[in-house]
Amino acid sequence: PHYKPSRLYSDQWGPAEDLALLQGLVKHGYRSFQDIINDTELLDLKAIFGPVFGDTTSSEKTFTDRIAIFLRTRVDDLIKCLHTTKLHEGIIKGGGGGSGGSG
Numbered sequence: 001p002h003y004k005p006s007r008l009y010s011d012q013w014g015p016a017e018d019l020a021l022l023q024g025l026v027k028h029g030y031r032s033f034q035d036i037i038n039d040t041e042l043l044d045l046k047a048i049f050g051p052v053f054g055d056t057t058s059s060e061k062t063f064t065d066r067i068a069i070f071l072r073t074r075v076d077d078l079i080k081c082l083h084t085t086k087l088h089e090g091i092i093k094g095g096g097g098g099s100g101g102s103g
Contacts, residue, residue: 012048018078021071031075033068045071 020043024036037045045067053066 012051013074017043017048018074021074022078025075031072033071034064036071037064037067 021036024039024042025032027042028035028039036042046063049063049067049070053063
């Protein structure tokens with residue numbers, strides 16, 4: 001119920017792509033977007049975003065940078081969604097994030 005679909009590229013990006021992105025984070029590490037982009041076992045991101053960003057051969061660095069920016073934004077959105085869901089369900093308290101009992 002708290003899942004927020006991507007505001008950008010909604011025709012190309014949905015829950016299955018979010019799952020693959022999260023699997024890429026587990027496999028490659030947080031913010032390892034170039035490794036996730038190059039891992040075609042997860043998703044063929046170049047095929048997904050080729051029609052959106054244009055010719056992939058003219059400037060490969062710019063093309064992958066644009067994908068990385070999208071992935072970074074999407075990861076941040078998913079983390080916020082998870083945090084909001086946990087707050088709503090009462091699993092975590094407030095925004096303190098510390099361990100221990102400071103009042």
